[in-house]
Amino acid sequence: MKPRDRLRIAMQKSGRLTEPALDLLNRCGLTFRQSRDKLFCFGEGEPVDLLLVRDDDIPGLIAQGVCELGIVGRNVLNEFKGGAGNGAAALTEWRSLGFGRCRLSVAVPQEMDYNEPKDLAGLRIATSYPGLLGIWLREQGVDASVITLAGSVEIAPKLGTADVICDLVQSGGTLVANQLRETDVLLQSEAVLAGPETLPTDERGDMVELLLKRLDGVIQVRE
Ligand code: PRP
Numbered sequence: 001m002k003p004r005d006r007l008r009i010a011m012q013k014s015g016r017l018t019e020p021a022l023d024l025l026n027r028c029g030l031t032f033r034q035s036r037d038k039l040f041c042f043g044e045g046e047p048v049d050l051l052l053v054r055d056d057d058i059p060g061l062i063a064q065g066v067c068e069l070g071i072v073g074r075n076v077l078n079e080f081k082g083g084a085g086n087g088a089a090a091l092t093e094w095r096s097l098g099f100g101r102c103r104l105s106v107a108v109p110q111e112m113d114y115n116e117p118k119d120l121a122g123l124r125i126a127t128s129y130p131g132l133l134g135i136w137l138r139e140q141g142v143d144a145s146v147i148t149l150a151g152s153v154e155i156a157p158k159l160g161t162a163d164v165i166c167d168l169v170q171s172g173g174t175l176v177a178n179q180l181r182e183t184d185v186l187l188q189s190e191a192v193l194a195g196p197e198t199l200p201t202d203e204r205g206d207m208v209e210l211l212l213k214r215l216d217g218v219i220q221v222r223e
Pocket residue numbers: 150151152153154167168169170171172173174175
């Protein structure tokens with residue numbers, strides 16, 4: 001890969017994290033030239049550019065060295081780290097950012113008899129987080145079948161394609177709308193600044209350090 005001197009930050013192209021992520025970068029003194037419907041935003045002042053991508057792709061882009069940093073949910077980062085075949089990628093949370101708070105939880109049909117994780121034995125669990133769910137099930141010593149769906153997980157029990165689900169909960173509105181009840185929290189999540197454990201030793205590394213310093217100032221002011 002051609003060496004770059006400009007830092008690249010990946011963030012969600014459109015979704016719940018987009019607005020607050022951009023706002024945070026602006027507060028850190030970073031402004032970008034392109035409008036947001038473009039996939040690449042050129043940084044105006046500092047040598048920092050933006051990649052606008054699917055949030056699920058962000059950890060992989062960092063692991064491949066396509067970008068140095070990413071603003072992404074801890075859920076997505078940890079799923080990547082825990083998923084099969086990603087063992088080599090040493091990614092870390094440089095900062096937690098205080099927005100996009102949600103949790104990854106198991107939820108069961110309201111009328112289902114459920115007391116403890118053991119009650120999930122033999123059931124079909126629909127999720128977009130097979131890695132994290134698999135780790136939790138092993139910890140609990142529960143043998144269940146994991147059904148991976150890309151989205152609209154909450155409707156699976158009604159469709160009969162799964163018995164229970166494991167998905168993100170923010171307000172709880174989606175669970176209520178689908179007559180599901182939250183039973184176990186697997187992960188407390190929020191947006192984080194993710195990056196490789198070892199930063200580049202060139203100008204980009206210096207820029208990351210400067211950015212972290214500014215970020216700490218901005219986060220402190222907000223708290
Ligand atoms: C997310 C998540 C839940 C829902 C939780 O889905 O997957 O379904 O939000 O939010 P709530 O508790 O406030 O209802 P999203 O709408 O982002 O779409 P997706 O599932 O297609 O990613």
